[in-house]
Amino acid sequence: MAGRAGGDGQMTKPAVRVLKLGGSLLEMPDFAGHLQGWLSRESSPQVPSVNCLLVGGGLPVDAIRELARQNEYDQISLHWLCVDAMDISYRLVSLKLPGWNRVGTPESLQWFLSNARSKASDASAIIHTRAFYRADNEAELPVRLPLSWDTTSDSLAALLAVLVSADELVLFKSCHVPAKETFVPSELVALADQGIVDRELPNLASRLPRIRFVQLNQQRS
Numbered sequence: 001m002a003g004r005a006g007g008d009g010q011m012t013k014p015a016v017r018v019l020k021l022g023g024s025l026l027e028m029p030d031f032a033g034h035l036q037g038w039l040s041r042e043s044s045p046q047v048p049s050v051n052c053l054l055v056g057g058g059l060p061v062d063a064i065r066e067l068a069r070q071n072e073y074d075q076i077s078l079h080w081l082c083v084d085a086m087d088i089s090y091r092l093v094s095l096k097l098p099g100w101n102r103v104g105t106p107e108s109l110q111w112f113l114s115n116a117r118s119k120a121s122d123a124s125a126i127i128h129t130r131a132f133y134r135a136d137n138e139a140e141l142p143v144r145l146p147l148s149w150d151t152t153s154d155s156l157a158a159l160l161a162v163l164v165s166a167d168e169l170v171l172f173k174s175c176h177v178p179a180k181e182t183f184v185p186s187e188l189v190a191l192a193d194q195g196i197v198d199r200e201l202p203n204l205a206s207r208l209p210r211i212r213f214v215q216l217n218q219q220r221s
Helices: 023-027 031-042 059-070 075-096 106-117 153-163 185-193 201-207
Strands: 015-021 049-055 101-103 123-127 168-173 210-215
Touching: 015 023, 015 031, 015 153, 023 059, 023 075, 031 075, 049 075, 049 106, 049 153, 059 075, 075 123, 101 106, 106 123, 153 168, 153 201, 185 201
Parallel strands: 015 049, 015 168, 049 123, 101 123, 168 210
Antiparallel strands: none
16 A cells, blocks of 8 residues: 555655545544544554545534425425535534644645545544535536435545546545455445445445445444
């Protein structure tokens, strides 16, 4: 994996990880402490990592979904409204992780990745959706996601992993998922059937790096 020291002692480029924090996990007491506990155990001077954190929509998106059950709305408009609502989670998590970089534009995402990859130390940033996924650039992306309820922050994190050429996609969940080296599409479909991941993620499996599931409430240091 990228980031390990070579035989001559020279440090290779840090590994890039995309981390997805489900919005519902913001209701968990001290979610930030659990996240930092996991990161501290993952940290190694010999294997630095670049951590790109995307936060799901949580309660604001749930409220939109519930209102959409009561009245008929255009599905595409609802999709982008939910993406906009993720701004609330981004802001809330930013308050709990004040030492992390905040990335809110394509330019700042490019700068963060370039700067972090040039250093032999860990670097972490909270990524806003507008830094990589917007209505005005969606049609030009190498991966097209359904503009529907099939796409949630799981698939948005997967898209981010593709765009930044991540070495790993880590999905923090409130339930346990058995560890595996590789998840094949049929296994991800089974997880989607259980409501653990969204319906689009299995379709992206061939484009993704290693996927790891972490039960966040077991991670406090």
